[in-house]
Amino acid sequence: MWRSPAFRANLRRRVVVSNLLHPTVHSQVSCHETLISTLRPDASLFRFSNSWVSKKSEFYQRNTFFSSSAFESCQDSPSESPIAEADEAAEDFDFSSTSTFDENDMFASSEYESGDSIFEEGADSVGVDEGIAETFVGAMAMQDEGIEVVKENDPDRVESLLSLLQSRGTVTGSVVSHFEEMDLILNEEFVLKVLGTPCVPAENLISFARWALQKLDFKVTTRVVGSLVSTICQENSKRDAYTLWDFVNEIGEKKGLVSTESLNELIGQFSRLGKGKAAFDVFNKFEDFGCLLNAESYYFTIEVLCKRSFYDWAFLACEKMLEADKLPAIERVGKIISYLCKGDRAKEAHLVYLYAKDKKIYPPRSSIDFLICSLSRNKRTGKGTEQELDKELDKETVSLALEMLNDYPGVDRKSAIKPFSSVLKKLCWIQDVGRAKRLLLEMIDAGPPPGNSSFNYVINGLTKAGEMDEALKITEMMKTRGLKPDVYTYSVIMSGYARDGAMEEACKIYDEAKKKHSKLAPVTYHTLIRGFCRLEQFDKAVDILGEMKQYGVQPSHDEYNKLIKSICLKSLDWEAAEKLQDQMGENGLILNGRTRALISAVKELTEGDLEVSSPV
Known part of the structure; x- marks a missing residue:
């Protein structure tokens, strides 16, 4: 019966609890990891004398002892006290004999068959409170003259590291010097866990990552950089974002350390902070860092640049996006078109629309409507009160809008009265009454059904052109469709007659208007x-x-x-x-x-x- 408590006492002296075990290629260490990930011993036992461990390193080389089948075959016994077991082990167990743990004798014993196993409740329920550092103790397998040795981080040092990282402005001297004094064993899993520690200021995380980068026995990986970027981007701090970008810039030239996803996260962070120029700087660094721009890279960059009114830069990003054939999802294509239209870049937005159309990508209806209305706006040149209408540009843009009207399917065309009316108004404004009249007749035949405003635009254009007979015909057509000429309609016709000096005809229209209104x-x-x-x-x-x-x-x-x-x-x-x-x-x-x-x-x-x- 002495074997079970002795074994438990010995186990509590050697087992290291760690979520950050260094991956090893030897089966002995992998078995060790299986047991470590299961048990959580007393933190005070980590500081037990290492003299016995150095003598009994072969203890960890028994594959059968640490096999999963042995674990599954054992049951816990809640009756024994862990402290009493430790004392019993110290007095009765002969540490000089390694044959005591013969695997065949141990597993053939009736003690384990009857439920008295090394995995009794006492092995898990240690008598001292566990420290947070226990989950950060790293283990590293090394070869020393053919004998495998497992090196581990001291839990006290790990706990000191976490306290140091979570401090802000209370550390004397350089933080890096404190890192050096701890003499920590670095591996990827350990560093990732440290970077994921809550309540750590961004500058401390970056300092730790920069220090780890300089260690010869540790190689910074893309996962480490990605974890650092993701952690810091969770906080909306301008200072931290710029500090992180400086660090990424510092290591970016080392190909492979910075990923596209990390740079996209940085662009998104600067977008949330409203820093368009910084986001554009990140966008321009993709090629230097050996990263490929994807659809999200282009979209996030264009979005933040348009929000900050950097429309020239936004269109440069659009051009690169079209050249690289990296269009985002349909909804985002529509947003890009809307962003450019808000910045009075309707022609540039039309290029994005045409490219998407060639790729059989049709943006949302609202974005198309907005683009047509933007192309139908009056363009002015100059500044302040000296602005003049740019009629040549107006003719070009309204022609583009007129072509887009043909892209409406039959169902959508019936309800697209706003874009059709805006094009109709623009044609009359630039005195292209012929096309305006033809468009009005098309609307009557195929839809959308024109209302009073559409008829009034054409009537006004005809009266300004001196075509009063045509204006009266359109008015009669308006009546036949069940529409009632409003005061504006009568006023426009009266104005046409008054310009020609035909006041008798103007008075007739005036008398009719008084009867109707x-x-x-x-x-x-x-x-x-x-x-x-x-x-x-x-x-x-x-x-x-x-x-x-x-x-x-x-x-x-x-x-x-x-x-x-x-x-x-x-x-x-x-x-x-x-x-x-x-x-x-x-x-x-x-x-x-x-x-x-x-x-x-x-x-x-x-x-x-x-x-x-x-x-x-």
Whole structure:
């Protein structure tokens, strides 16, 4: 019965608990790892004298003892005390005899067959609290003159390392010097576990990774760099992101250490932080680091550059993306098109659309609508108040938008009224009335069904071009489709007649508008007043001004001011001007000083002429 407690005592002195075991090629060490990953002994036993271990290294070379079958055949016994077992082992067990642990004798014993095994509950339930350092103890298998030796990190040193890493601003001297003093055994699994330790400042993690990089017995791998990048990118800290990028830049020239995924994470981090220039710097380093750009690399870069209004750089990234044939998913292609359109880069967005179309990739409907409307915007040149319409560019872009309308399938075309109307409006704006009229007829035949605004765009374009008969035909077509011409429709037609001096036809349209609508717009009266003033029929103009109140429209200061000026300058009728000034006062309006001075000047001039012409 002495074999079981003695064995347990010995086991607690030698077993090392570690999640970070160095991978070995020998079966002896792999068996050792199997047992280590299962048991968690007392941390205090790690500091047991190593003298016995050096003498009994062959203890770990018994494959049968550490086999999984032996583990499965044993059962735990909760009755024995771990401390009592340790004392019993110290007094009764003869450590000088290695034959005691003969594998055949041990496993043939009835003690283990009856359930009294080395894996009793006492072996797992140590009497001292386990330390966090126990999960970080690394083991490394080495060959020393043909004898396999397992080297392990001291748990106290590992615990000191974790405390040092988790400290912030409390370490005296260089952190690296403290790393050197610990004399740690580095391997990939150990370093990965350290990098995944919570509550460690980013600068400490980077310092540890930089120190590990300089160790001759440890080779930094892509996994280590990737783990470092992933850990630091979880925090939204600008300082940490830039520090990490400096470190990646430092090791990036060593081919293979930095992966595409790590660089993509950095771009995404800078995107979340709103640092477009830094993200573009990372994007430009892919080739230098020996990494291949993928669809995510292009998309994340374009996204952050557009968000920060670096549209020129964003289009450079787009060009590289198209050349490399690395289009992202359909939804992201649509977002790229929308981003460029928001930055007034509709032509560049159209190139992305055409390339996607050639690849049988059709962006979402909303992105296509937005692109067509952007191509139909008026383009201006210059800055501030000196901006002028760029008609040549307008003609080019609206032609692109007109071609895109043909790409709508039948179902989507029926509801695409907004993009069709925007193209129709742009064609009328650039005075391409012929194509606008043809597009309107296509909409009537194939959809989407045009509304009042679509008809009004074409009617307005025709009246500006002087084609009044065609404008009236479109108005009649509008009525046949069950649409009611609105005040804007009548005002546009009246304006066309007034420009040509055909005030009789304009008044006929005005009478029809009064029948159809109980309240007209100020622009309707303004059109008639201006037309009569051009013909110097000021009496009719004054009558129209008087009718405004009858139809619920209050004359504005502008209406009175322009009419008074016209009367004074063209007919010199200061009396009519003064009457209008009095009406303004009754309506709560005050005539500006310059126009009042004009009335006084005309009055003085007229009275002076009368005095000169009268006989002496």
